[in-house]
Amino acid sequence: MKRIDKIYAYLVEKTENKTIDDFIQMEGITASEIAEDLGILRNNVSAELTKLLRQHKIIKIKGRPVHFLVRNRIEELLQCELPEDKQEYESIDEVLSYGKKKTVPREGNIEEEPSPFDDLIGSKTSLRIQVEQAKAAILYPPHGLHTLIVGQTGVGKSLFANMMFNYAKQAAPFMKSAPFIVFNCADYSNNPQLLLSHVFGHTKGAFTGADSDKKGLVEKADGGILFLDEIHRLPPEGQEMIFYFMDTGTYSRLGETERKHTANVLIIGATTEDPESSLLKTFIRRIPILIRMPSFEERPSKDKIEIMKFLLATEANRVQKPIKIDAEAMKALIGNTSYGNIGQLKSNIQLVCANGFLHCLNEDLITIDFKNLPSEIKNGFFYLSRKSQEMQELSKLLGSDLTIYPEGENKALFEEDPYEPDFNLYNIIGDKVSFMMDQDVSDEDINRFLKLDIDIHLNKFYSKFSSNALTREKILKIVSEDILFFTEEVQDIVEKNLRQKVSERFLLAFSLHLTSFLKRVKSKQKASYTNIENVIYDRPKEYQVAMDICKMIEERFNTHVPIKEAMYLTILLTSLLEEPQAEHVAVLVAAHGSSTASSMVSVVKSLLGEGNVDSIDMPLDLSPKYILDEMKKRVKEIDMGKGVLLLVDMGSLTGFGDVITEETGIPTKTIDMVTTALVIEAIRKATIMEMDLEDIYESLKDFRGYGHYTAVKTVNDASSKPPAILTICSTGEGTAEKLKQMIEQILQNISRTDVNVIPLPINEIDDRKEMLIEEYEILLAVGIANPKIQVPFIPLESLFMADGEERIVTLIQNQQLLPSNPRSPVMVKEMSEESLNEFLTYLNPKKIIRSIMNFVEHLEKIEGKTFNNTTKINLNVHIGCALERAVLHDSLVYDTDVCEEKIIKKEAYKEAAAIFQKSFRITLADDELYYLVDMVENAIEKQSTYTS
Template identity: 55%
Template sequence: MKRNERVLAQLETLSTHIDLDTLLATGGITALQIAEAVNIQRNNVSADLNQLFREQKLVKINGRPVGYLSLAAAEQLLGTAVTTFFFDSLEVFLAAQPTTTAEYEKTPFSDLIGATTSLRNQVEQAKAAILYPPNGLDTLIVGPTGVGKTLFANMMFNYAHHIGKYAADSPFVVFNCADYYTNPQLLMSHLFGHVKGAFTGADTDKQGLVEKAHQGILFLDEVHRLPPEGQEMIFYLMDNGNYAKLGETERQHHADVLIICATTENPESSLLKTFVRRIPIIINIPTFEERAAKDKIDLLRFLLTTEAHRIKKPIEIDTEATKALIGNTTYGNVGQLKSNIQLVCANAFLHSLKDDTLKINFKDLPAEVKNGFFHLSGNRAEMQELSDHLKSDVIVYPDDNTKSLIKDDAYEPDFNLYSIIEDKVGFMVDQGIKDEEINRFIGIDIDIHLNSFYSKFQNNTQSREKMLKVINEDILNFTENIKSMIEQHLHRKLDERFILAFGLHLTAFLKRNKEHKIVRYANIENVVQEMATEYELSIQINQMIKTHFSVSVPMMETMYLTLLINSLLKDNKSQRVAILVAMHGSSSASSMVNVVKKLLGENNIESIDMPLDLSPKKVLDDMRRVVREIDNGKGVLLMVDMGSLTGFGDILTEETGIPVKTIDMVSTPTVLEAVRKATIMEMDLETIYRSLKDFRGYENYLEKPTTTVAIPDSPADKPLAILSVCTTGEGTALKLQTFVGTLLKNMGRSDISIIAMPLHEVAQRQTELDQYHILLSIGIANPNVGVPFIPLEQLFDSEGEALLNHYIPTATPLVLEHINKPSMVLQMSEESLNEFLTYLNPTKVLPLLLAFVNDIEQFENIQLTNGQKINLIVHVGCALERAVVKETLAYYATASPQQLSKRGDYHTIAQHFYNSLKINLSDDELYYIMDMIADTLTIQSL
């Protein structure tokens, strides 16, 4: 028997067992099923099936994957003779049944995964909203980030086209309300347009988005960011289609617009009730976890197929890896699943450049993705349901049917990572780099590239690894389950502080129980009346402890656990001094603030640039607005360079009522120090201001010769100590004592004691503390003893040891003596480049960048500040990377005579890069560098 005859015979055998329900669940017999049954390679089976289809010996149903039926089975299912051998989808096939044409009518929603399962009710709501005469019903789509709200709105628009509701050129206008929510006037102008003279600078009439959306759909994303006056304008538009442009007093314009809104928030609490009442259709999109198991697999298969098309290779993923990817999608929904799939595909691609198939195995997954399998194993029902649908490894092919359902995908990177990987590997091979080094470097590069793009969807596994140093895995897993239970009970999210605190408390309790130690608690019996909710939770939790760890839990432990939960449920996010940097120049302030944000990762700082042609009045207006936005109760530190900016602080205080202090002669180190003191040390405004008045950079302190490490204001007769506090008994604090003691030992500081103490006893035991010079405190909550405080979660994250080292100098002062000004620029530049570069190795390229900056200084006869050097280094580093990936900037302005005269000299200076890296900087990139230098020269001349 020929091979194609064997394939057809097997198809006919398998088709005899398929009924309508099975067809709905599977979409038909797949090439993979036949290949496994007859032991023939899948690609050969696929080729034979296509040939048999052309010979009209079988029925082909397009789908994901493509399904096939024997002629006999197809005729039996349809109840009629087969005259068509290809069907564009399962719905089209079923529509061929005379009695089911209407039920299975093909629509744009047919391409939506889950349209007949998890999203069936939502699709029916959407259809009703579009069909309702005359113009449809305004709709609100509700759901967390990443569930597909924007996609769903696009599908509604496509459906309106499909049924002839809209003309072919009808508009679908998208507006993200978060873009202008801080400026209501600009927002109103953008939405409704404005008339000439409506505000300063309104020289002509302007068309708004509502007018552009006439006879179409206006999609308002993140509608909860729309201010109340904006919501009012929209619901007037909903009422009768009339609106006024900004600057008009009467609603004299009309637009036939269907409004579709989307929000991640609860509409009842985030939107005006009058606004919500005017929206007749509210569609709730389920989270990924709430979707059916088949939908989850279909979504994963669809996303994998997209990657297969990109790399032009089949992708094979084993069942355990499939379950891990699904199980790890716990909070970012489809957006998170997509980012994880791209991450694992990129890593697999790196290791299969020479293979015909890209294989993804569970053992090769990143640790954070592997955790998804263990998370899923806690839900046996879901695990079984997935297993029922995953009979074998998932295989997808580049030639499988894929269809883009949305034009602009917010979760789609604007780069082809696979092309970047191939280019980088080729470049490194040419440089003679070994395979293991290439794999290591590119692997790190992939993580940086994708994790940076999808940072909002990534798990903080590093924190978990830190926790495992002081909490064993069984207790940590149990604690995470307790956290989930409390979140479900109270309908609110808890942060990592809960896991740390509860895990340490439980560790201490189990240790006491094992050693039969009795801890006496005092004056906490009244918690039953004062903390009823927490007490009820504590009873449940202690029963779970008793069952899981097989221990007896005394009643007093229940009361003490109540105190712990109550403390951790409080919103203890301390208010911080906000910082505003304002400087002359088109980008001086914003560039400096971006560097600081990258280095410290804090967000209590904003910037205002003051181009030289901008009036001081406009700058003051901007300052007034920003100060009101960023103040959270502790005032604003205004950091400026010179001129009129130095006198704005008092004016802002008088006009806004917000305390504002001004520091002039701003520099990057000064801003770094301000942010550090406002966030890590939680200083008040006056203290920060006084400490920075004479601060002129770190080198002023670090270059002072010293022979011993001195602690400022340390009484000679008092021993040094760190205060370790917890919110319950001393067990947790003692556990911290061991951990911090190890860190101090590594620093060579055996002269510092660690005092463990419950938080509620700090005030009563002040006399005991007075015997020591307390350097800092650590723990769950700030004991407010007048020293810097390190929260427990910061101590255990990636910066914990660095924080401790910052407050407590090491016992080897020679290390500090060698930190000079060039070293500081070197360190800060390398850290910044690590954030921005994905192709070039920052460590290797940094010396070339420093040499380039030095040559520029000599050529231009200028002395750049540390901050200016860092900005220039980062900019040129990014320019080099753009040259490598052939995405150089275009200089749209006309080059000045001065720039043209300097072009040759700048090319000569940039020759360093070609000699070492074979990279040339284009004229356009050099013109931008000249602009940066020109801004610097302008500022220095003022």
């Protein structure tokens, strides 16, 4: 039995057969009691109790000490459900008071029979208030209340209006034959006259082309509901006609002078815009019910999972096959859903299901796993990394793999139109595959063609969610048009005054920031600005532009802008400027002798061409001070902003680096025992591979020439041994054989059938490696452990990275010699930086990533563990987001009990985190550090499980 199950079983047993009076006396059970009775460390008990709380299996009674009770036992005694989102209570009396709050159903049976809203995911949770508003609007005598539904694109406004109509027929305010008329005002937004004609009708001759009288939608909707989608597209005169009709029940057709027509119509409007800024105030006053639909981001984790399951079930029914999806893929789909809401999630699910169907044509099960997701959807997983609490909730609710069978879930979600394709994508795939197989088209060409075909079909319907060309339209779904126009003006001013292009994120990031600021001003909310005066000291140009922008905001929007807002804008502008073209690390070679250094550099230039490299020869009669002054001068001349690598031979030259950095401010790193091979490798990594100074230094500090990397020989060379690749696995069977097949396929792709692939069990390395070295020319090793035989080694996890296959090909072809360090610090840095670039608005990932990685190295020392690459990337992204929260004074709040052991560890983390205060004047809050402690402990536990 798992520890958590053991603790829960103990709680159930202790509270079994207890009465309410018993609970009043005992209050609950403490962590110390559990620890003592079960013989488990108290801090481990506390950790498991926290998990049970998140699973809503227990509740917590505050006090000293804290007590715990089993939730369903209390609910049985009280004969009522406790609030699902409430986990903590001030006292046992507060818990028992819920037994006195049971509601009595009102007279009649409307609420007792199933309602159309019951099939709506979240009707009892995240949409409960909206459902109650809708029911009130329908039931209000005598004919209901006009309603406006507000929400982002894809949240389900049209479906919600349809459900209101179905509820109206069920509850009897409307007849069963009542009409439900739908009209999208955006369809005719460029022709107000034609739009009004559709809504109210027209008479013959009212305008050019009006050849006869025509009924309008208001007349067709008589006795029912007229749903006006995107109602903000109605012109002012149209809004006036609508609100006059709401007031009087009378209207005129276009071309008539008198309002002689009457109709009894309930108006439901829907808009993605802020009603206050997009609709006439006189119009809004006529609509008493305003229902705000939450975005997908605002929905609780449970609802998100239910929505995803429903969409997967839809695909399973369409293709008539079960769909199996792993937990990481589900998290990626949820995390990737942003501006498009449920509509975007639906398009993403259809895309991954279509790709899964393509790869499982001849199988009974469609499998979707994280590693095969498109890269833009994978990014959703990293987005969730910044939201540790939600990630934990999803992990608990999702478990591991999920299999959805046809004819599964049937809860209503949102309207079929406009997100439902008018074709069956799976039929298209199946038919085309059959046709191409009959024509003897290769599997590779079939896959390539169909992937393109899937994208074309889906993009036809979902381009507003995935096309870069529609970025402006996407932004207009989130911010108002006047905000976007203003932001475009600001962009021109920024680029002109700073003489630098802004990144593609500028329009969205600045628009959102300005929208938030103006809303805060309008609602008279006082901003909690953090003390960030120091940010302007090294950004005077950006600060001046920010001040100019603040003046523009004051003039355009007639509002006061505080001085600290200019400071925040300075940070924002700095982070949104495009990075200048990457410069190279410079290399300075210094060696004793009249021509030693210059000769090495001459050879390198002849081989690699001109690079950013210089040399200083040091005859033995020159003083060290003279050479130091000369090196400082040369470092200043060749530095291109990324620092200088000093390659020296011996003596006093080895200690000059720190002095040069201190006196010039230019970063330097020094490597001694310089050779021509070392200079070649340094220039190659600085110019061709564009590596940073720190990464070049780490990869070369133990470099001693190319001797360890034997050139590939061919079988035609009579004196050569046959080339081979070792695959290191646990047993040499099963996984080892699969790994061997993968490597052989890679070799076949590059026509290297002469290379042997030899599986080697890990427990046989010591016994067999000498024999294998004698018999074969070992090119490289791949697998779960480094055999340490002086050849490049690629860890198994790196093989499955995006460039894993490419690394093997490059090594085999002897074109790129890689260090045998399996930790891949460059890859970790690049992936972390790329992820942070998506999440951060104010901080520049390129500026903070090095300090974050140094901090993580300190955590490894504190824990006495080496983190794997996945853990490092997750930690880097989480810490970057924590730093930005600290800048915005919006740090996470840690509400879990902490034991003494955790406090001690937090203090150690806090000491290591001083690096951020020193480098950026940013301090991580204690609560953030507690979350980090939890994150690290969980990661170490997972690593241990994986290793064992």
